Amino acid sequence: MNEKESLGMRTSAALVPLGTLIGRELRNGNVEKPTVSYGQAGLAKKGEDYFLIKPDCERIVGDPSTSFSVFAIFDGHNGISAAIFAKENLLNNILSAIPQGCDREEWLQALPRALVAGFVKTDIEFQQKGETSGTTVTFVVIDGWTITVASVGDSRCILDTQAGVVSLLTVDHRLEENVEERERVTASGGEVGRLNLFGGNGVGPLRCWPGGLCLSRSIGDTDVGEFIVPIPHVKQVKLSNSGGRLIIASDGIWDALASDMAAQCCRGLPAELAAKLVVKEALRSRGLKDDTTCVVVDIIPYGYPLLPPTPKKKQNLLTSLIPGKRFHNSTSKEPNKLAAFGTVEELFEEGSAMLAERLGKDLPLNSNSGIFRCAVCQADEAPTDDISETIFSASSGPMLCSVCRRKKDAMEGKRSSVPTLMT
């Protein structure tokens, strides 16, 4: 008997049938928190992939009933310092952008905006170090049945609801595959084209110049240009209490495996083994051409040792046979596919690269005191000679301190920015 069978037999014996479980959910709401189980695997080629696993965070420190989990992947390029910096600072920067004293619902509602602020703040802080590397970030927060994913770059997160439906929770910020991003980069002062060595036809994927980066969003890349923005695509969904599996991985996986194939090759197995299998499957089809990192997270109904078994579904094998091309089955172009199955409720999705659209126009909490709080870095700024500009900023978008306002203008191509600590 193999491991898969033995686990399946053990789990099916003493458990409540899934239909009963879902019925119970409909009557009582999602009463019991799921169990979160995870595993990680990877192989290094250049050593620029990093990951973060924090299963026991607390909204209110010291109160385990307010627990949530964080999982993230950072795929660095042109060095490792941006990936390490983001791994060490991003979570704190996000949490500090959530207003104090929120209850759970308010906290989850504030999270998408805090993710944007935290990504931008981390990018500004990294630029101030004067280093040149960059990193993708795929950052996942799990609180009960609610999953919130923020991402820049091309490290994907997919959701397998175990009903045979696989959906993408991230968007690929690759110039080659994202026409909106090409237009934005061009409009903000970058040039998009292929590498052209000898004056002939360009070779390789579309890149932006100066710099030659294939991505349109990242943290870091100070030397490339401000049009490479750190503003994440954010998606928030709520699972039914039949649970689901997340597969978060760097492009070393996704250049080799379609989302469906990654999900399919490890279904029914515990997370730790699943992560190893996904990496193995990617290497089998493509070899070790890039850093390859995979984190598998299972959100499991309370009382189950594993995700409940799922009905079989026909797979589109064709998509796994096209070599050298990134796969696009089950993409975000079909956002309602999951909702149609009744297994996932979509709560929020926004991917605009315009900071003003992402932060809203709320007035700062402490405006009565004459002190303004920056919507990105949370710094309190007293009115100064700069007050006219500050007030203007309040009436036309989010309240920003002078450092963050300079960053916003630079990202929109309105001025070139030299990172500085001075205000």
Ligand SMILES: [Zn+2]
């Ligand atoms: Zn600021």
